Amino acid sequence: MSIASFEVGEHDFLLDGAPHQIRSGAIHYFRVHPSLWEDRIRQARLMGLNAIETYVAWNVHEPDEGAWGFDGNRDLGAFLDAIAAQGMHAIVRPGPYICAEWDNGGLPGWLTAIPDIALRCSDARYLEAVEGYLERVLEHVVPRQVPRGGPVLMVQVENEYGAYGNDKVYLRSLVSTMRRCGLDTPLFTCDQANDEMLERGGLPELLHTATFGSGAEERLAVLRRHQPTGPLMCVEFWNGWFDNVGEAHHVASADRNGSDIEYFMASGASFNLYMFHGGTNQALWNGANDRGYYRPVVTSYDYDAPLAEDGTVTDKWWALRDVIERHVTVPQLTGADVPAERALAPRAEVCFHAAASFDSMIDAEDGEWVASDTPPTFDDAGLWQGLGLYRADLPADAGVLAVGEIRDRAWVRLDGEPIAEFDRASRKNSAPVPRRGGRLDVLVESRGRVNYGPRLGEPKGIVGGVRTARGELRGWRFLPLSLASIEGRIAVVVREQRDADGPIAGPVVVFGSFELDQAADAFLSVAGWGCGWVWINGAMIGRYTREGPARTLYIPAPLLRAGRNEVTVLELASSDGGSMSLVGAPDLGPTDS
Template sequence: MGSFAIGEREFLLDGEPFRIISGALHYFRVHPDQWADRIRKARQMGLNTIETYVAWNAHAPADGDFDLTGGLDLGRFLDLVAAEGLYAIVRPGPYICAEWANGGLPAWLFRDGAVGIRRDEPRFMAAVTRYYEQLAPVVVARQVDRGGPIILVQVENEYGAYGADKSYLRKLTELTRRIGVTVPLTTVDQPLDDMLDRGSLPGLHKTASFGSRAAERLAALRRHQPTGPLMCSEFWNGWFDSWGGVHHVTPADQCARELGELLECGASVNIYMFHGGTNFGFTNGANDKGTYRPIATSYDYDAPLDEAGDPTAKYWAYREVIGRYAPLSDDVPAAAAPAPAFGVRLGKVLPLWDVLDRLGKGSEHDEPPTMDAAGQSAGLALYRTEIDLAGPGVLHIAEVRDRAQVFLDRQALGTLEREHKDRSLALPAGARGVLELLVEDQGRVDYGPRLGEPKGLIGPVTVNGEPLRRWEIRPLDLVTIPGITEAFAARPPEEVTVLAGPAFAEAEFDLPAPGDLFLDTSAWGKGVVWINGFCLGRYWSRGPQQTLHVPGPVLRPSGNRLVVLELQASGTTQVDFVPAPRLGPLEE
C-alpha cells in the first residue's frame, strides 16, 4: 500500500517528492487489445502516469444500463497501467468535453427537458449519484492507498468556463468522497482569474490547462493557490480536426521547447494528448459558437503517438526533453512498418430502402418528433409523410439538426445542412407522393450552452406555410446494423458498377499480413464503414481526413467483411487500403 498527498510545494508519493509526468490516453478511443501497447509506449517516452477521462454516456447508453465490458472495461485498463509500473489520474466528469458526443453526458438525461445539467439540480444530481456509485467499485479499489495506480481524481472539468454553482461543486466533492475516493481531488481551468475563481473550492487542488507561455500561466495559477505543487493537467500539444477544415499540427520543436519551459519551472504535467485515438462509431462531438461544426472521426490530435499508435517526431522530441528531468528506460518502440496496400471491389449493393425493416421500427406522430423523443441518441433516422401540391411548393423546417437528405417517392430533391443554416428547399410543382427525410445526427455539441440539445427535425415543418401532419419516424440501428449481413448473404454476387446512395455495399477481403490498415475513402461521398461488425466511424469527402484507421484486432487472416453505407454517391466501386494515414491538408 502506498500514499499520495499534496505537499507544501510538491506532490508526495509515500512521503517523498514526486513530479507527475503524465499523458492523456482515453481507453474509449482505443481498441482494448491495443491498450497495453499504447501504455508501454507511454513509459518508453518517459511518462510515469496515464490520465484518462471516463465517458459516462459510453458506459450508460440507456438509463439504468452501466457497461464495463470490452472496450469499456476501465478496470482492465487501469490494471494494465499498473502492470507497466505507471500511475493513473482519473477524470470522471460527469462532464468531460473531450470533443466527445455531449461532452460525455448521456442523451437520455435531457429527454424530459427539465434536468438542470452541471448545477445543483435534484434530477441531475440523482443521476450523477447513480453514475458515481456504479463507477465506485472500479475506481475505489484501484487507488494508490489500496495498492492500485490511481493517485488523483478530478472533480468536474473546466467548470469555471461554464458555471459558478459552488453548491454543485461542494455536493460533487462530497459525493466523490462518499463513494470511497481518498486520494487528492483536483480541478482544472484555464489560468484566467475569473475561471480559476469559479471553477474550484477550498480543499480541491487547482491545476491549469494551456499549451504555451508556461511561466506566465503558472504564475497566474500560483496567485490563486499560494501553496501546493504547480501542475498543467492539460498541456495542449496539438488540436482536434473538424469536417470541412484542415488537419491541425504544431511543430515538434516548438512543443518540445514549451514542455521544457514548463518542466524547468518545476511543475508537473499531463500532456493532452499523448495518444488521441479514434472517434469510432457515432461518438464524435461538435462545436457550435455561432456555426455548427462536427468533429472528424480521427482524433489523432497531432499527438506524440499517432492515431495508429506509432511514435512521431514529437514523441522523440518529448522523450529527449523528459530525459533531462526524469530517468528513461533503455527500451524504445520499434519503427513502424508501412501497412499493407491492396485493393478489392465492392461485390454487392443493397439500397437502404430495401432493408429499412431490418434496421428499426417506425412510430406515428401528428407532428415530427425529435430523434431523442423517438429514442434515438445517435446516428440516422428516417422521417416520412405525404404531400399533394397543386402548384409550386417550398419545404421549410425551423431547424435541421444536423443534415437532412430530402426525397420524393425515393427520388432525391436536395440536402439541408445545419452548418450552412439551410432551412428551405424548393419542391417540384404539383409534387405528390411520399416525402422522406433521412436525417443524420452528425455529432452532439460537447462544449458550451448547447449541451444536450435534441437532434432531428426541430419543428414546425411546413410546405407553403402550412404545417405537415401525420409523420412516421424510423430510428435506424447503425451500431449493430442488424440483419444486413443476412440480407447480403441472401443476395447473389453481382457486378457493381456504380454506388448511388443511400445504399449499403459489401466487399470481402483477406489480410496480406497482420497489423492495422488504413482505408482510403477519398473517392467516396459521405457515409459510415464497418469491418467484421466493428464500426470504424464516418467518412466525408469534405475532409480533411481521407482514410479511416482499422485496428488490427478487428481483422482476421481471411474472410473479412467490409460494409459501407454510402449516403451520397461514390465515384468508384474500388476499395483501397493504403500504407499510411492521410489526414488531410495541414493548418497554415
C-alpha cells in the same frame, strides 16, 4: 504496485513523503482497442512519463438508462490494472461532464433529453443521476487508489467548470458523493488558465490545476494566483489539437511543445500531455462544436500526439523524450524497446460484390414507427445516435419545403427520387419541390452531439417543424434507426449482386471484401466517397465525409484476420467511383501549418 501514500504538500506532490513531479500522458481507454492498451501505456513509460490520465465517458458505460457496461474497451478497471502493470500511476477524470470532443461531452442522451433538466448544476434530477453514475464508476476506481496498493493518484471533480457555470453547491455535492463512495486520494479541479474561469470553477478546499497549450510560465503564474501554496500542474497541456469536418488537419510543432515541457521540467511543475495518444472516435461517438457554426469532429482523434493514432512513435515523441531526459533518468532503449518507424501498411483493393437499397431495410409496417402530428426530435423518440427517417404525404401544390432546423444533415426524397439535401453546417434548410404530390421521406443523420458550451444536450433530428407554401406539414411517421437497429437490418437484408465498381447513389448499403496475408494495422482510403459509415468484419470503425480533412480510416490490427476480410459501407450521399482500397499510410488531410 506496493502500498504508498500520496498527498498534496505545501510546495510539491508527496509520494511516500518525498517530492514527486507528475509527468503524465492522456490515453482514453474507450478510444483504443483493449488489446492495444499495454503497448500504448508502455510507449508512454519509454518516453519518460510516469502516469497515465484518462477521462471516463458516462454515455459509454450507460448508453441507455440502467444499461451499464464495463466490458471490452469500456473496462475501466482492466485499463487501470494495465497502467499498474507498467509500474505507472493513474489520474482519473470521471466528470460527469468531460468535453473530450466526445458525443454530448460524455453525458448520456437519455439524461439530457429529460424535459427542462438543468445540466451541470444543483438540479435535483441531474444530481440524482450523477450520484448513481459516480457510485457505479467509482466501484472500479476506489479499490485501485494508491493507499490501497493501486495506481490511482488523484481524481478530478467536474471538468473546466468555470467555462460553464458557477454553482459551488453543485461542486461540493460531487465532492461529497466521491468521498462517500470511498475516495480518499486528493481531489482536484481544472480550468483554463484564466482568472475568471479559475475562480468560478474551483473550490478553495481542493487543488486547482490549469489547462493550456503554450506559454507555460505565464499560464502557471495565473494559476499560482488561485493556488497560493501547493504544487502547480497543467492537467491538460494541449500538445496538438483535434480536427473538425471541413477544416485542416491541426498540427503543433515539436519545438513549440518542447519549450513548454522544458519549463515544466526545470521548474518542477507537473503536467499531463493532452493527448499522449489520441486514438479513434469509433462508431458514432465523435462530438461536435458550435460557436456560431456547427462542425462535427472527424473519426480520427490522432491529435498530432507523440504517439500517432495507430501507435506509431512520432518525431514529437523523440523530441519530448529528449527534453525529459535532460532532467530525469528515462528508460534505456535497447532491443525490443527501440521504437520502430511506421511500417508500410498492407495494400489491397476492396472488391464490392453486392448491394442493398436502403429502402429494402425499411418495413412500412415496422412496429418501431412513431406516429406524430409534427415531426418528433430524435430525443422525443429515445434515439441518442444514428439516423431517423421522417415520412409524410406531400401535397401536390407544396411548392417549397422549409425545415425549422436540421440536426445535422438530411437527404430528402419524393416517392424514392432525391429532391434535396439539407445540411446544418451550411445552414441550408429549404428547397423547392416538384409540383406533384407523393410520399415524402426525410432521412436525417445525427453527426455528433455538441460537446462544449451552452448547446450541450440539444436535441437532434428535425427541430421546429416543416412548412410548405400551403402551411405546416402535418401527419408524420418517424422511424428511429440506432446503430444497433441498422446493424440488425443489414444482417438480414437481401443482397443483390453487384458486378463492377461504378458510381453509387445513396442511401445504399454495399458489401465487399479484401484479402490479407496476415493481420496488421491498415488504412482504408475513402477518397471519392460522399458521406457514410464503414464496418470491417462486423466492427463499425467510424464515419467518413467528403468535406475531409481525413481521407483514410484507421483499422486496428485486432479487427483484421489473415485471409478474407469483410467490408460493409452505408453510403448516405453518393460515391464517384464506388471503389475503396487499403493504402500504405494514413492520410489525415492538408495541415494548417
